Amino acid sequence: MAATGSARELLRRLHDVMAARQSTQSKLDQVSVLIAGALESEVASIYLLRDGMLELFATRGLKQQAVHVTRLAFGQGLVGTIAETREPLNLAQASQHPRFAYRPETGEERFHSFAGVPIIRREQCVGVLAVQHVQPRDYDEIEIEALQTVAMVLAELIAAAGLVDAEASAPKPPRDNSPLRVAGLKLVDGMARGQAVFHQPRIIITNTVADDAETERERLKDAFARMREEIDQMVSRADFAGPGDHDDILETYKMFALDEGWARRINDGIDGGLTAEAAVEAVAQAQRIRLGSASDPYLRERLHDLEDLSNRLIRIVSGQSDTAAKRGLQEDSILIARNLGPAELLEYDRRFLKGVALEEGSLTAHVTILARAMGIPVLGRVKGLREAVAEGDPLLLDSSSAALFVRPAQAVLASFEERTALRLAKQAEFEQLKDLPAESLDGVRVRLMMNAGLRSDLPALDITNADGIGLFRTEFQFLVSATLPRKGRQVALYKDVLEAAADRPVIFRTVDIGGDKAVPYVDSEGDREENPAMGWRAIRLALARSGLLAAQASALLEAAAGRTLYLMFPMVTEPWEYEQARAIVEKRRRRLAAAGLPHAAEVKFGAMLEVPSLAMVLDELLPRLDFLSIGTNDLTQFLLAADRGNPRLADRYDWLSRGLLRFLKLVVDQAHPAGVPVSICGEMGGRPLEALALMAIGVERLSITPAAIGPVKAMIRSARLEPLKAKMAEWLATPGADIRALLTAEADAQGIRLD
Structure with missing residues (x-):
């Protein structure tokens, strides 16, 4: 359809057809002619649901002997696929679709392109409206919208004529009342x-x-x-x-x-x-x-x-x-x-x-x-x-x-009630640990901080008595906004976070958008990425759109007026990326100071190690770092080439694999002599057994979900960590060692709580 006006003309003519005194079949025949003419289409067909099958009721362009003869089940052919999914199809080469089903009685073999929309009544699909062309072509948005509008009018027509059961829908299996x-x-x-x-x-x-x-x-x-x-x-x-x-x-x-x-x-x-x-x-x-x-x-x-x-x-x-x-x-x-x-x-x-x-x-x-x-x-x-x-x-x-x-x-109800009671009992037990330090039986003090990204997360600071916020994800404010968040709104959020933390540190991660966290006001400069987690995102996008990073830096510096601002950059791959991002922040700080505007008294800079290659050049970066955070979620999938969202790779995405633990120990062993504290940010640190493994390789800072702080603290307070460090070093050096099994057995022998 060439223009919006054509769609309006089609609606007016449909109104005339509907108002005419003639049979419903005649009206449907005329509608198919109108649609074919409006879209300059060789074929326009109407399929309606009858006796659980999609029956060809009217067509302009296919053989007339196919009317009331051609029938398709839900999910069968292109028409059945539209009915099953209740979504339009727009195909330049219909025969290449995996669901294409040729019906010789229709004479459709010479038509290449196909577009169809469902006819919906009472949230159920009661038919399909389709057009076809000889020449391969993609249909425009305006054409698909016109088809949908016609389908809406058809739904009223066929319901008034009683052509389909008001309750008609895709066949469903009989429902029983069993649990x-x-x-x-x-x-x-x-x-x-x-x-x-x-x-x-x-x-x-x-x-x-x-x-x-x-x-x-x-x-x-x-x-x-x-x-x-x-x-x-x-x-x-x-x-x-x-x-x-x-x-x-x-x-x-x-x-x-x-x-x-x-x-x-x-x-x-x-x-x-x-x-x-x-x-x-x-x-x-x-x-x-x-x-x-x-x-x-x-x-x-x-x-x-x-x-x-x-x-x-x-x-x-x-x-x-x-x-x-x-x-x-x-x-x-x-x-x-x-x-x-x-x-x-x-x-x-x-x-x-x-x-x-x-x-x-x-x-x-x-x-x-x-x-x-x-x-x-x-x-x-x-x-x-x-x-x-x-x-x-x-x-x-x-x-x-x-x-x-x-x-x-x-039995399920009783179990549910027991679990609810147990959940409440554990929460009460963890509440009693709230004011006690996360310190092992042999005196190793572990700092337990929490991850956050929302204002609604902040009450958990006092509920858990966390040592601070080890990762505040700043991107949520950018993701929920249709435009770049105003500076005032950013400052207000960051101030609220700092005030909630009081004298506890808050580590802000600069905005991590791009990839699979795209926003409409930042041009992605390309089509959909094959691997968004490894794509144009985080510090890469921030450096390319330096104005966005500079604006956020100003908001963070102003919000932290008179305080120490802890700031880290995500997905650092090379030292020069960190240096460029740091320079943008420091330039903003100098500008605020020169203008006599409030700003942070001091800035502590850190980097997130999520890309394995950074570990190979860490010696160059450590002298410029105040702290280092390891993002185990992305790091693990990059290091093990295992997508954490792929269920078939669940056993490969293993936080206790020897390769991953050896890698983490390599990082920790480089950072500690340089005096750079290392923290773990990610789900790995929130699981008691995995957290125990981290401590056995020398990690003494975790930033985890608020819900995990109680269980992890209970684990730490029941463990002796120094003997575990020696055992872990031995296991990591043993070919084929099953770290998970060995660590679980050792925890059982020590009586370490892992629930």
């Missing part, structure tokens, strides 16, 4: 018990074509005003302990709600003949295509916010505001959803909302950050969640074990 355990991904740690409550925000749009565009524009205008008022009220009464990262999240959310471009695109849909509700949904569908397939993780996460806003606006404009949140929770509940936006979570009564289980979700999603700030456990990536769970089912959510127990048996 079930489903796995997921821990997003927010915790355990919860409650009944299943479905969050069902999407409204069924029953009227898609408008009679009066001016009336629809007024309805939309009123709905926007009401939605913005609701958001302001909701944010003002949000249940948080104090200011935090959720402030940034909610401000970004409000910014989306006020986006004039969004409103303009919806009004364009109304001008084309859609009702206000249908225009909002049409724009939302276009956003799903653009953002859902984006390689940029930031953009994919923002899709949840936009989905939330679109659903909210449709509910308001249609007058259908009945959601689980609006009805109100009456007892302890676990919320079930495909996904949630941040505002949707805030609508629930915190007294009864005990946990959240999502079919999708991610660690960086806004709803995850808000749930963490609110203390609500969240389990994500639960496949088949809404098929496994029924409204009102009793549930046990254990995100620490990445599991959801549906209709649990009595």
Whole structure:
């Protein structure tokens, strides 16, 4: 389709076809002709769901004898794939797709390109709309959007004609009521018990074509005003302990709600003949295509916010505001959803909302950050969640074990209660260790610091009595913002962190963005990276965009006025990278001093060793370092060539491998004589057995998650470390030694706590 105007003309002509007095089959035949003409396409076909199969109901371009003869199952062929995934397909060479299935009765062998969209009714796929061309070509965004709009109108037409069952959907296996355990991904740690409550925000749009565009524009205008008022009220009464990262999240959310471009695109849909509700949904569908397939993780996460806003606006404009949140929770509940936006979570009564289980979700999603700030456990990536769970089912959510127990048996319930009690007992025990030093039985003092990246992490400093913050990840503020965070906001965050730490040190890591943590306001200068963890990120990007690093340095120096600022640079590979980054910071410090502006009294500089090659030139860097941090997460996967996210390599990603421990000892043995303290930042230090191995090679500083401080401190206080150092040296020199087995046996013999 050449222009937006063509899409509007198509909608107007569809309206005329729908209003005509003729058979539904005749209308579908005419629709296929209209679509073919509007997209200058040789083929336009409509498949509808009948008796569990996708049946060709109308076509322009394929052989007419195939109508009501060609049938495809869900997942079969390109049409079946669209129905199964409920996602569009856009193919220049259809036959090269692995799901391509040739149907000789259609005469489609001469057509190369293919584009298709699902026809959705009540969140179920009831058909597919497809176009084909002889010449190989990619379809434009405007063409796919036009197809989706037509599919929305078709959904109304075929429902009114009774051509498909209102409850029709992809075939599902029969559901029983037996107990079930489903796995997921821990997003927010915790355990919860409650009944299943479905969050069902999407409204069924029953009227898609408008009679009066001016009336629809007024309805939309009123709905926007009401939605913005609701958001302001909701944010003002949000249940948080104090200011935090959720402030940034909610401000970004409000910014989306006020986006004039969004409103303009919806009004364009109304001008084309859609009702206000249908225009909002049409724009939302276009956003799903653009953002859902984006390689940029930031953009994919923002899709949840936009989905939330679109659903909210449709509910308001249609007058259908009945959601689980609006009805109100009456007892302890676990919320079930495909996904949630941040505002949707805030609508629930915190007294009864005990946990959240999502079919999708991610660690960086806004709803995850808000749930963490609110203390609500969240389990994500639960496949088949809404098929496994029924409204009102009793549930046990254990995100620490990445599991959801549906209709649990009595034995499981008893075990869950025991684990909950044990968890509370351990927390009480660790609380008693809070004010005691992390010191071994033979007098080795270990500094236990915590990792942080959010304001909501800061209370854990006092709860755990950590020795400080050994790693404050500054990038989160950059990731949740649609634009570069203003200096004032950066200064406020860094001041809050320093004030929470009081006289304890805080080590700020300069922003680590790029790679798989892309932001929209920094040009990535290239296509999607094959290996983002080893790509254009961290100090590499910061040096290339030195203005970004300089601005952050100014904010950090100002926030630390009169104090010592501990600053480290991520992913240093060569000494010159460290020198250049340090020079940028020192230049900013001199500029602030010359202007008489407040700034840090002293700056201590460090580097993160995550790239193995740095260890080979460490002798050149140590004289310029005040401290060194080893990032074991990335270092391990780089050193062992084992992607930590690949389940098939789980046994290769081994923190107790001899090669890794030998490497770490090499670094420690270089740094100690130079008087440069070494700390471990990463998950390795938060596991008691692995932490014990680190101490056995001479590491005496750990920066770990707050939850790990209690268990690791209990381990340290039950161990004798000096004898272990001699044994570890012997094991590392023994070919084929199983360090994990040997260390576990030694811990058992000593009575060292590893629980």
